[in-house]
Amino acid sequence: MDAVTNDFSSVPPTLTVGFDLDMTLIDSRPGIKAVYGRLAAETGVFIDSGLAVTRLGPPLDDELVNWFPRERVPEMAERYRTLYPDHAILPTPAMPGAPEAVAAVRAAGGRPVVVTAKYGPNAELHLAHVGIEAELRGWLWAEAKAEALVEWGATVYVGDHTGDVRGAHKAGALSVGVATGPCSAAELRAAGADVVLADLREFPGWLAAHTSAAA
Numbered sequence: 001m002d003a004v005t006n007d008f009s010s011v012p013p014t015l016t017v018g019f020d021l022d023m024t025l026i027d028s029r030p031g032i033k034a035v036y037g038r039l040a041a042e043t044g045v046f047i048d049s050g051l052a053v054t055r056l057g058p059p060l061d062d063e064l065v066n067w068f069p070r071e072r073v074p075e076m077a078e079r080y081r082t083l084y085p086d087h088a089i090l091p092t093p094a095m096p097g098a099p100e101a102v103a104a105v106r107a108a109g110g111r112p113v114v115v116t117a118k119y120g121p122n123a124e125l126h127l128a129h130v131g132i133e134a135e136l137r138g139w140l141w142a143e144a145k146a147e148a149l150v151e152w153g154a155t156v157y158v159g160d161h162t163g164d165v166r167g168a169h170k171a172g173a174l175s176v177g178v179a180t181g182p183c184s185a186a187e188l189r190a191a192g193a194d195v196v197l198a199d200l201r202e203f204p205g206w207l208a209a210h211t212s213a214a215a
Contacts, residue, residue, distance in 0.1 A: 015110030015211065016152050018145075018173065019134070020159035021118055022056045023181030024200070025098045026126050029053040031088030038083050039076065043068075055182050057161035059117050059141050084122045094130035095180055097201030101158070102132050104204035108211050115148045115157070115167070117141035146171035156210075158203065162191035176206070 022028045036049035047067045055063070060080060064073045105112040112134040116123050120138025127134065137148040145167030149157055157168035160181030168175035169192060177188030177196040185196045197203060 015105070015108055015156075016113060016154040017105045017110055017207075018113050018115050018149050018152070018154040018157040018168075019102070020057075020157075020161065020164050021114055021116035021123055021126065023095070023160045024158060024164075024178055025095055025102075025114065025132060026092050026130060027095050028056065028088070028092050028126070030091035031084075032056065034087040034091055035080055035083050038087055039080055042079070043076070057117065057141075057163055057182060059139075060119075081119050081122065084119070085125055088122070089125045089129050092126060092129065094132065096199055097203060099130065099132055101200040101203040101207075102134060104207050108207060111135070111152075113137070113148070113152050113154060115140055115145045140167075142166050143170045149173055158200075160188075162187060165191040165193045174210075176203070178203075 019025050032053050033049040036047045036052055040047040045067055052063050060077050061073050064076050068076050102112045114123065114127065114134045114136040116138055117140060118138055120136060123136055123138050127136065140148055142163035143166050145157070145164070149167065149171035154171060154173050156176055157164060157171065157173045158176040158178060159165070160178050160183060162183050165175045165177060165188060174195070175193045177193035178199055179185040179188060179196060180199050188196050195206060197206060
């Protein structure tokens, strides 16, 4: 398990809000397509990168097994992660409203944290590139995200995938879905999301109402 964190020893504030990374805080499609292109060129194996980036969220191995024999997946995953910093960070922007959403948590006296299935060091590079500061835990997917959310005392988890909804619920956190990734608003609602937003531009207003109601 990969961990990139600051200080776990302090008692978390009343409001801790977790965010997913890919397609929640960052639009990682251009960068990931670039890495798949490099991997395909190196190996001579066709990878439909346009298709692959329509289903971001699950762990990398779950995608690579569509293009490589299962026994080669660990090797290809390691090569992908090696190529990633040089090819995926610069093309990847923040999602609309992402910096403002994180700032809104701090403005409310809370602590933003990021819990992602992505390899932690590469996730750190993304956050630094888009100027988002938050504690981070990588290599956690779906229900496994509850491990970090519970440890940090998160009461809200924001994500774009039905796996994020499951992780939030396992942690006992409110699930806020954003319909900016592979799962539609209807799919997020069907999975049990407590709140569904079109994108993070709606988050500061929702958070203000949420914290006022809880006061």
